[in-house]
Amino acid sequence: MDTHMLWLAGKEREGHGDIIPIEDPATGELFALCHAASPSDVEIAVASAQQAYESGVWSRTSRHHRADVLEECAKLLTEALPELIALESKQTGRVIREMNAQVPSLTRWFKYYASLLRVEERPVLPTVGKLHNFIDRVPLGVVVQITPFNHPLLIAVKKLVPALAAGNSVIVKPSELTPLTTLLLAKVLQKAGVPDGVLSVLPGLGAVTGKALVEHPLVRKLDVTGGTEAGRTIGKIVGGNLAKYTAELGGKAPVIVFENADIDVAVNGIVFGSFVASGQTCVASTRIIVQSSIIHELLDKLKIKVASITERMGAPSNKDSTMGPLISERQLRRVESLVEQAQEHRYAVPLVGGKQMTNRSSLDEFDFSKGYFFEPTVLVSTENQSVTKTSIWREEAFGPVIVVAMFDDEEEAISLANDTEFGLGAGIWTQDLSQAFRVSEQIRAGITWVNTHHRNDPSSPWGGATNASGVGSENGIEAYHAYTTTKSTIINYASPEESLAADDWFGTSEKVRYG
Numbered sequence: 120m121d122t123h124m125l126w127l128a129g130k131e132r133e134g135h136g137d138i139i140p141i142e143d144p145a146t147g148e149l150f151a152l153c154h155a156a157s158p159s160d161v162e163i164a165v166a167s168a169q170q171a172y173e174s175g176v177w178s179r180t181s182r183h184h185r186a187d188v189l190e191e192c193a194k195l196l197t198e199a200l201p202e203l204i205a206l207e208s209k210q211t212g213r214v215i216r217e218m219n220a221q222v223p224s225l226t227r228w229f230k231y232y233a234s235l236l237r238v239e240e241r242p243v244l245p246t247v248g249k250l251h252n253f254i255d256r257v258p259l260g261v262v263v264q265i266t267p268f269n270h271p272l273l274i275a276v277k278k279l280v281p282a283l284a285a286g287n288s289v290i291v292k293p294s295e296l297t298p299l300t301t302l303l304l305a306k307v308l309q310k311a312g313v314p315d316g317v318l319s320v321l322p323g324l325g326a327v328t329g330k331a332l333v334e335h336p337l338v339r340k341l342d343v344t345g346g347t348e349a350g351r352t353i354g355k356i357v358g359g360n361l362a363k364y365t366a367e368l369g370g371k372a373p374v375i376v377f378e379n380a381d382i383d384v385a386v387n388g389i390v391f392g393s394f395v396a397s398g399q400t401c402v403a404s405t406r407i408i409v410q411s412s413i414i415h416e417l418l419d420k421l422k423i424k425v426a427s428i429t430e431r432m433g434a435p436s437n438k439d440s441t442m443g444p445l446i447s448e449r450q451l452r453r454v455e456s457l458v459e460q461a462q463e464h465r466y467a468v469p470l471v472g473g474k475q476m477t478n479r480s481s482l483d484e485f486d487f488s489k490g491y492f493f494e495p496t497v498l499v500s501t502e503n504q505s506v507t508k509t510s511i512w513r514e515e516a517f518g519p520v521i522v523v524a525m526f527d528d529e530e531e532a533i534s535l536a537n538d539t540e541f542g543l544g545a546g547i548w549t550q551d552l553s554q555a556f557r558v559s560e561q562i563r564a565g566i567t568w569v570n571t572h573h574r575n576d577p578s579s580p581w582g583g584a585t586n587a588s589g590v591g592s593e594n595g596i597e598a599y600h601a602y603t604t605t606k607s608t609i610i611n612y613a614s615p616e617e618s619l620a621a622d623d624w625f626g627t628s629e630k631v632r633y634g
Contacts, residue, residue: 120149120151121150121151121152122138122153122154123151123152123154123298123299123322124154125320126302126305126318126321127156127164127321128163128164128171128319129309129315129316129317130315134155134156134157134160134323135156135160136154136155136160136323137155137324138152138153138154138155139153139155139295139322139324141153141297141299142447143212143490144211144445144446144447144491145212145434145443145444145490146490147448148489150209151210151299153298153299153302154322155295155322155323155324155328156292156321156322156327156331157323157327157328157331158331161290161328161331162335164321165261165338167319168261168288168289168290168316168317168319169260169261169337171288171314171315171317172258172260174316176316177286177288177313177314177317178257178260178287180286183236185233185284185286186234186237187312188311188312189229189230189232189233189236189280189283189284190233191312193229193230195310195311196304197223197226199303199307200222202303203272203300203303203304205218206303207222207300208443209435210271210296211268211269211271211297211446212443212444212446213396213397213435214435214442215438215440216438216439216440217395217443221272222272222273227576228276228577229276230577231577232284232599235284235596235599236284239256242254244607246609248613249612249613249617250609250610250612252607252608252609253607254605254606254607254608255605255608256285256603256604256605257604257605258286258287258603259285259339259340259603259604260287260337260339261287261288261289261335261337262287262338262339262340262341263289263290263292263332263338263341263342264278264291264292264341264343265329265332265333265341265344265345265353266291266294266301267294268294268399269396269401269517271294271297271300271301274344275291275300275304276304277577277581277593277594277598278342279308279318280577281598281601281602282602283313283317283318284599284602285603288318290319290320290338291305291319292320292321292323292329293322295325302320302322305318305320325349333356333357334360338362339362339363340363340602341353341362341365342365343365343367344366346368346369346515347515347587350368354590364591365582365590365591365601366589367583367589367593368587368588368589369401369515369541369587369588370401370402370403370515370544370588371405371512371513371515371539371541372392372403372404372405372406372544372545372546373404373406373407373539373545373546373562373564374388374389374404374407374408374545374546374547374572375409375536375546375548375549375558376407376408376409376410376548377410377547377548377549377551379550379551380413380548380549380570381550382416382417383420384548385570386417386420386424388404388570388571388572389404389421389572390421390424390425390428391572391573392546392572392573394442394495395573397442397444397493398495398516398519398521399446399517400573401543401588402543402566402573403517404521405515405516406521406535408524408525408532408535408536409523409524410532411526417523418470418523421470421471421523425471426471427441428441428495429471429494429495430481430482431482432487433482434483437482437483437485439482439483440482440485442495442519443492444491445491445492445493446491447491450491450517450518451475451493451518454516454518454519454520455474457510457511457516457520458473458474461498461506461511461522464505466505466506467498467500467511467522468498468501469496469497469499471496471497472493472494472495472497473494473496475492475494476492476493493518493519498521498522500522500523500524503525503526503535507524507535507538512538513539513540532558533558533561536562537561537563541583541585541587541588542563542564542565542587542588543565543566543582543583543588543589544564544566544567545562545564545566546567546568546571546572547562547568548569548570550570555570563584563585564583564584565581565583565584565592566582577595578594580592580593581593
């Protein structure tokens with residue numbers, strides 16, 4: 120069994136915390152061990168990061184050099200893809216077909232921010248008088264990023280690249296469930312030219328490693344992806360330190376399907392948005408809101424499509440397998456409980472699925488009973504007013520379970536979509552362009568897709584519209600700016616004679632400047 124160490128200031132080092140067992144969620148077997156960072160390890164990492172920042176080895180190097188390094192990161196990441204893809208699938212349980220699609224796309228983030236560095240302009244402000252006022256964006260210093268289990272590499276890259284592009288020193292705390300690919304990524308980045316001390320990866324428990332990082336007074340920004348309650352707790356601590364804060368938190372994405380939508384295309388979109396990553400995504404389309412005139416046709420096609428996923432599930436390493444397990448037994452039991460509660464008073468009934476998988480795969484004889492597999496599940500509301508009060512409608516399940524509710528008119532559809540404390544992602548399916556614009560403007564979500572779902576690009580902001588779904592956003596120039604602060608420089612280019620005439624505030628002339 121391999122044992123993985125911390126990546127501390129450019130070197131592999133033993134951690135002084137407890138050893139973390141890493142489990143394959145598809146089989147329940149432990150396949151690796153990982154050192155955890157103690158508070159003393161955190162102190163070393165922060166001190167090294169601060170020293171690197173103050174030295175200017177990365178923070179004051181030219182933007183073109185940083186762009187070159189990011190482009191080299193993209194190149195070396197491509198070379199490391201086979202190892203990264205296999206390890207990402209192993210530690211998350213995600214099927215290999217998903218990883219083959221997702222992991223290679225991460226090179227786009229390195230290329231995008233490298234390009235942004237090369238073309239960013241320095242603003243010159245229209246100040247009054249003979250003054251030249253220009254603005255620079257400078258790094259914050261030491262920043263901490265806390266990443267979740269569901270997309271370990273994707274979310275680490277989304278956070279790391281803009282922070283490094285801006286010149287910061289970065290410490291990443293990956294989920295204790297899935298730390299291995301982030302540790303491997305750090306080695307790739309060092310090889311590409313990220314200096315020692317600029318990047319550390321510290322696996323560990325949130326209550327120990329995470330707490331020590333969040334509370335550290337030298338940390339100038341905290342960027343977290345996780346649950347809403349954890350985000351609120353971390354935000355209070357970060358606010359006390361007057362540090363910057365970005366949080367990508369919970370979601371309960373609605374998808375509205377209007378009667379003029381192409382139903383086959385909509386069903387494909389719903390299934391992708393709902394069951395990719397076994398539903399373990401913050402923008403999973405978990406509340407499907409369908410116009411009454413097409414409800415029966417859509418449910419018939421949805422049932423067939425979802426059943427086909429179940430039939431083709433197998434070992435995550437099988438390139439033909441369609442969906443993997445949940446991350447842990449704890450998560451499996453939570454999803455089971457939510458489904459049972461929804462059915463308890465018949466507020467929703469299962470159209471397909473609804474239980475843990477304990478059989479063998481018809482695809483490849485893989486034994487589902489050893490892992491944490493749950494059937495892709497569609498629950499149908501028996502009465503809208505009742506189902507909207509259930510936990511499965513209101514809480515983030517983080518599993519392959521969706522609820523279908525019905526509406527009669529556009530106003531009711533919007534009301535059902537906005538019936539949540541969350542506001543991260545949403546989807547609309549319609550072939551009426553006016554309706555698409557009209558409804559999207561009224562949906563309370565930071566990201567709204569029309570006739571598609573779960574699209575993600577380095578240039579496109581990704582963040583919530585409500586506090587329950589987070590603060591700030593990832594991606595785009597906004598993320599880069601969030602990892603910088605502005606530095607204003609004002610140069611007086613007036614002649615000495617002009618300065619003497621206008622700037623002698625305590626002289627006898629009445630014609631002196633102010634501001």
